[in-house]
Amino acid sequence: MDLKLQIKVLPSKPGVYQYYDKDDVILYVGKAKNLKKRVSSYFTKNHEYGKTRVLVKKIARIEHIVVNTETDALLLENNLIKKYQPRYNVMLKDDKTYPWICIKKERFPRVFLTRNVIKDGSEYFGPYTSVRTAKALLDLIKELYLLRSCNYDLSEKNIENEKYKVCLDYHIGNCKGACEGLQNIEDYNNDIVAIRNIIKGNFKEAIKSFHNLMMNYAKEMEFEEAQKIKEKIDLLANYQAKSTVVNPAISNVDVFSITSDESYSYINFFKISNGSIIQSHTSEIKKKLNETDKELLELSIVEIRQRFNSQSKEIFVPFKVDLGEDIKVTVPKLGDKKRIVDLSLRNAKYFRQEKFKQMKIVDPDRHVKRIMSQMKKDLRLSEEPRHIECFDNSNIQGTHPVAACVVFKDGKPSKKDYRHFNIKTVEGPDDFASMEEVVFRRYKRLQDEDLPLPQLIVIDGGKGQLSSSLKSLDVLGLRNKIAIIGIAKRLEEIYYPDDPVPLYLDKKSESLKIIQFLRNEAHRFGITHHRNKRSKSALVTELEQIPGIGKQTIVSLLKYFKSAKRVSEAKFEDIEKVVGKSRAVKVFDYYHHKTNSKK
Template sequence: MIPSTDNSLNADTAAAIAKKLSALPVSPGVYQFKNRNGKIIYVGKAKNLRSRVRSYFRNPNRLFGKTKVLVGHIADVEVIITSSEVEALILENNLIKDLKPRYNVNLKDDKTYPYLVITNEPFPRIFLTRQVRHDGSTYFGPYTEARQLRSVIDLLGSVFQIRGCRLKLDNEQIRAKKFKVCLDYHIHKCKGPCEGLQSEAAYNRMIAEVVNLLKGKTSKLVRSLTEQMHREAEALRFEQAAELKLQIDGLKKYAERQKVVSTDTLDRDVFAIVSHDEDACGVVFKIREGKLLGSQRMYFANAGGEPPEELLLKFLEKYYMETPDLVPTEIFTREAVPEDERKALESLLSTKDKGSGAGKSVRFVTPRKGEKARLLDMCSENARHHLEEYLIQKQKRGEMARENPALEALRKTLRLENPPFRIECFDNSHLQGTDYASSMVCFVDGKPRKSDYRKFRLTTFDGSDDYAAMKEAVTRRYGGSLSGELPLPDLVVVDGGKGQVNTAKKSLDALGLDIPVIGLAKRLEEIFLPGKKDPYNLPKTSPALKLLQHIRDEAHRFAISYHRNLRRQRTLETSLTEIPGIGEKTAMKLLRRFGSVEQVAEASEKELAELTGKKNAAAIRKHFLSHPERSGGPDNRETAERIVTIP
């Protein structure tokens, strides 16, 4: 029998699901639940697909909260068979990130956390980044606080002589003497690999020491450097020995600052997760050689009704799937991890750990008393503290929205569950189908947040097509790299009417996103809703309408500004910059001085020479004498005048 809380799921649908359940395989894999519209609303993994999927439909009285609501909306089931539980775990993680199903527990991407990266190049660089690229580089993190990461980078700079330049070094260019040492070499912060003063092998040995330090292997590194210092001293290379002594002293000071939380020297990760209603916070302590290197926290949404062990499992999977860090020897958890999931995680971790060799054994431990249990208590207390802070900030955001009459009016008008604290608006700009550009502006609490503005140069279609333009802009914002860079809005506004609104809604639906969308048409200031034939009119004095007008006008201004820049570049490239020797900067000088391309063409060679030199002046005169039709006219003059006045 198929339980249902949705009356629209008829007997035919229930019979179709029952038929699919009877044919499910006993293999490991991933299952997907769909609603009556064919949209995927939940993704899960299983060691035995038949047993796991059937468990949702056996006894409706044993279902609670979110799971009961989920089952009531299931209209179809699809499965993907995998060869192992590890493959199922990886596939589930990727599908959840791509599809963002409504009923899955989701990691809150409120910000992009920083990483420390060691680049994959002959003489690696070390710096802070917020983007993990699959280019062979080594990443450490993520770090919760950028300040914490910068202090680590400062420490590395004080202990090791790592190059800070951005030169693309390789042995061929070094042999060709293409580079010169900079100030860092003279103040002993770099050993000058750019001039061949430090070999690649020696530089890579130093990078290996940096990796050991970042992995928490401080004592091992100190022993290695001490042995090396003694060898240098015995060989009477006292200057090199003194440099090593300074490194050792710096490492010892760093080790003294680390908090000792365990009497043994095992590497451990300690996990704790605390939930409240729909929100949860997980914290992991990274303990290396008995010292606490740091902690990381993650926030989860849509966690209501999930048992603690399920939330913990999601936290473990998220952390180890997305954190390119050294795998520990032991993992401490408050709740015991189910055996099947534990084996899948152990298999994943044993293959992932490159630093300790394949096949490393990872133990899951659930301490009940003593020093190890106190570690879990401390981790849980941190998770509780961070969740309380998060809930306070969340409440503040809601109060701020309620205090803003325009946002509250928008909530009531559009019948939203909460005031639209974050609003993003799109507008397109072009000139007869050329130089198509789109803008996205962001307002938070009714005020512009310019750091989150984005602009798009549209290239996927030809001619004048506002619908295609809207589709490309919305898809690139919410389906491309920006989807992880910026948080999702509470409301999307488009500058346009029914067609633009429906196009934006279809683009969001195709990405699996359920975000309210409205359009604001300029002529009568009417509000259009997706799928609605007639627009909605707000009173001219409504604070909600005034806010929407402000957002729409800002998007229009931003789009026009970017469009003009594109036209300026194209105009310069097709008029003055086609003259040999005249680049964009010189072309701009000419336009500012003479006002238009026509006036440049009519200027004397002497006047041109004062600005560009005799050779370029002769080239300009020759160009316009041989191409009089390119000297412009009313249209070109108007364009040039507008170009000159661009701020």
């Protein structure tokens, strides 16, 4: 059937669509509130993102499944993506098998850690992304309650027939001996109820129960037993204190947040129960079709809730998402709820930073590509700025005007390409004219020598310096070939040609940090040159003050002694060897007289 005809007959209902290529290989699975509108948009829009254009060209056949609600569409989309793993769909890859705490379905249930979930009616809590957290919780439970660790079948019949004998655990006080009927089932099951509450994050009931027991022991004057119970209360309170307490009123809620760059998104998940964060997990997703944060967060929420077996009826998110009628979506604006969403976002950002640090070591090419791609987006450039040049003027109190050009390649300094400029055509301190001169000289030379031009020029200064630089680029015919920006010092505002309104980048953004690094490096390099020039000038000037000494004599002296200071400290005989007796007398007397007059 013709594609246009297939689209025309699509229903305006919620559902899931599947794209297939000419070889009947599934390319993409998507969900929609309105199938006809959503699918049509792929074929009527001009897609800026290259991969989306490629996908549309490959579509040969469309299939769809109509469902009753958006929730059904979300779940079906998630299941089909996991089943078929289409090339153009993002997938939350996670090959880890996380541990669960299992309360086994049996008489006198065992409580243990497992990575295998068996559908036999047993209760599983988790999964726990941190094995250490799961083990700490299990250790706490074992400290508080005496549970059996054996795997015997403790049926009434087996216990009555005295099939089993107590083991070492009983003798060292870690078990009450249920296998020999020394502990009744009701007492054991009460402990299991308390354990279930603790695993869910509800410590209140357990602490209350232990407190009552402690008071009863105290009344009966059994102070040793009361002390044991007090220690258990302290254990529980200490563990609860280590949990990130949010607000006791916030209970049974899932929190999600997302942070993204050009190629990847990072989604953080918190599970909150009884005012404490009892689970935290962050996932990394590689973008396939330039998906929005909203699309990725919706997909992730469904996947993560399935993976962590979450039944929460409410979620907190940083912005509105469509998850159907069954889940209450809250976008907090202030207070404790807002703070917990901010904390989730902070965790996602920390995870992203850690990934960047790892990537820098393990995969430097991907790290460079990501930074360049981000700079292209942040600075609104037409191509990645792999080669950047930055200019800075230095003239202190109007003397010895110089300029510096520093070069960055792939976001790093390329020091062999740094250049100094002595200002030749400008009289006095004139930053604008000096900038115009050095920009012209730099790019005239690159053109003459047929050397590669940068993708971006950064001018240290505001609109004035930027305008002066543009004059030179216009003369050279490079205005439309190289992007150019100016960075003003006061508020770090970035100026563009012919745009009076500056751009303000996020103070923490990597793009701004690279531009600041460039600007600071240009300033450092320029000041160093300026200082050296002033220093040399000061030394030469002092030799020029000696009456009867010409330029050639000064050159001979500096060539031999290397500095004016050494000339001033030299013996008469040494100076005489270089410039002869008559000039040596003048030089020696000048410095000797100067020294004596100071005394």
